[in-house]
Amino acid sequence: MxxxxxxxxxxxxxxxxxxxxxxxxxxxxxxxxxxxxxxxxxxxxxxxxxxxxxxxxxxxxxxxxxxxxxxxxxxxxxxxxxxxxxxxxxxxxxxxxxxxxxxxxxxxxxxxxxxxxxxxxxxxxxxxxxxxxxxxxxxxxxxxxxxxxxxxxxxxxxxxxxxxxxxxxxxxxxxxxxxxxxxxxxxxxxxxxxxxxxxxxxxxxxxxxxxxxVQAAPAHVDVARVRSTLAGVTGVCDVHDLHVWTLTSGMDVASAHLSLDPGADVGPVLAAARERLHEGFGIDHATLQVEPLASARLCQDSHW
Incomplete structure (x- = not known):
């Protein structure tokens, strides 16, 4: 999702x-x-x-x-x-x-x-x-x-x-x-x-x-801090496949997979994650995939 x-x-x-x-x-x-x-x-x-x-x-x-x-x-x-x-x-x-x-x-x-x-x-x-x-x-x-x-x-x-x-x-x-x-x-x-x-x-x-x-992360965005910020969202237990780049001036974008705790409500997790990306990093275009923790193993083959 x-x-x-x-x-x-x-x-x-x-x-x-x-x-x-x-x-x-x-x-x-x-x-x-x-x-x-x-x-x-x-x-x-x-x-x-x-x-x-x-x-x-x-x-x-x-x-x-x-x-x-x-x-x-x-x-x-x-x-x-x-x-x-x-x-x-x-x-x-x-x-x-x-x-x-x-x-x-x-x-x-x-x-x-x-x-x-x-x-x-x-x-x-x-x-x-x-x-x-x-x-x-x-x-x-x-x-x-x-x-x-x-x-x-x-x-x-x-x-x-x-x-x-x-x-x-x-x-x-x-x-x-x-x-x-x-x-x-x-x-x-x-x-x-x-x-x-x-x-x-x-x-x-x-x-x-x-x-x-070359789609490097924007100089003003600390990717490690983005990861820890998303990981701090209530209901998120793991963040992987995180990518942050700039499409053009004024448009920083991100994508990430969020593994959720059992029973976590998807809607509030996504809303909180988007809000933190906006307030902390000025990222307003993000694609976030949420998944059960067990599914994280399926992403291990992706190294980019």
């Missing part, structure tokens, strides 16, 4: 309610991405090109985030798609991390190549465009900040925008230094600094996404 909740409504709110800010951020960043790319070509600035490249990943990343949220919310529930397409949001976050890492590495390689002979840079236009890019990134940063706390997918876009924001600050600093001192290496130093700042954060995002994809 089993029991569980469908908690898809919360997942939809976690992703869908941030769709409008994502669209607004996408529009703002697309415009300034084009402006920065043209300006980087005209001024010869690697730092500005780096910022434009990061902004391109922002645009692409936000586009993937929106596509994943839309697909997940519209996915038809049928026998072959019992959890919809919520995992697409995690795949989009992983793709964003890989994409941003690739851009950062490409900029670092180009910076090293240019260190022997830094090209001339038009500091004035570079500074003007960087200020505009900073404003665009601040707007996008504020739009995505709330959603980054709830959705791994939105967090990927948020981290890209954060990197862009810092990149714009760096370009402004580089342009100012070049204008005042003529030291062309400032452009390359800033490009390298932004790349080195972004890489660790993209790797953290990738690790979080991979943790979900």
């Amino acid at each position: 089993g029991a569980g909740h469908d908690h898809g409504g919360h997942v939809r709110r976690a992703g869908e309610r941030h769709r409008r800010p994502l669209w607004a951020a996408l529009a703002v960043l697309t415009v300034f991405m084009i402006v920065e790319a043209v300006a980087a070509w005209l001024t010869g600035s690697l730092a500005l090109l780096s910022d434009a490249g990061h902004m391109f990943t922002d645009v692409l990343g936000i586009g993937m985030a929106l596509a994943a949220i839309t697909a997940a919310s519209r996915a038809a529930r049928h026998t072959q798609r019992t959890f919809g397409l919520y995992r697409l949001e995690v795949l989009a976050a992983l793709a964003n991390a890989v994409l941003l890492s690739g851009v950062a590495i490409a900029v670092l390689v180009e910076a090293v190549r240019r260190f022997g002979d830094p090209p001339e840079v038009a500091a004035g236009p570079m500074l003007l465009v960087a200020v505009g890019g900073l404003v665009a990134n601040i707007v996008a940063f504020l739009l995505l900040r709330e959603g980054a706390q709830e959705s791994l997918n939105v967090r990927g876009a948020y981290l890209e925008v954060l990197g862009d924001l810092l990149g714009s600050v760096g370009v402004i600093v580089a342009a100012t230094v070049i204008a005042l001192t003529g030291w062309l290496y400032a452009d390359l130093v800033v490009a390298v600094a932004v790349g080195l700042f972004i890489l660790p954060r993209t790797w953290q995002l990738a690790q979080a996404a991979i943790r979900v994809l």
Whole structure:
């Protein structure tokens, strides 16, 4: 016998309610991405090109985030798609991390190549465009900040925008230094600094996404404590085949077999177990199988 909740409504709110800010951020960043790319070509600035490249990943990343949220919310529930397409949001976050890492590495390689002979840079236009890019990134940063706390997918876009924001600050600093001192290496130093700042954060995002994809227990959930909590429910004498994983951002799920004392009432046991999972761990989607203690031996062959 089993029991569980469908908690898809919360997942939809976690992703869908941030769709409008994502669209607004996408529009703002697309415009300034084009402006920065043209300006980087005209001024010869690697730092500005780096910022434009990061902004391109922002645009692409936000586009993937929106596509994943839309697909997940519209996915038809049928026998072959019992959890919809919520995992697409995690795949989009992983793709964003890989994409941003690739851009950062490409900029670092180009910076090293240019260190022997830094090209001339038009500091004035570079500074003007960087200020505009900073404003665009601040707007996008504020739009995505709330959603980054709830959705791994939105967090990927948020981290890209954060990197862009810092990149714009760096370009402004580089342009100012070049204008005042003529030291062309400032452009390359800033490009390298932004790349080195972004890489660790993209790797953290990738690790979080991979943790979900391999169905590891959520970092904030102590599985041993989940087991002891379920075992403490009145009428439960054994807990086995316990699994806890994350389906997508905001949706932790669990399954377990509960062996009951003779004469235990199934209904109150299931209600108490669900309540403890909700209150202690925030798990609202659980499949719990209850069985007589003698049946536990039948589960011993399952080692996963």
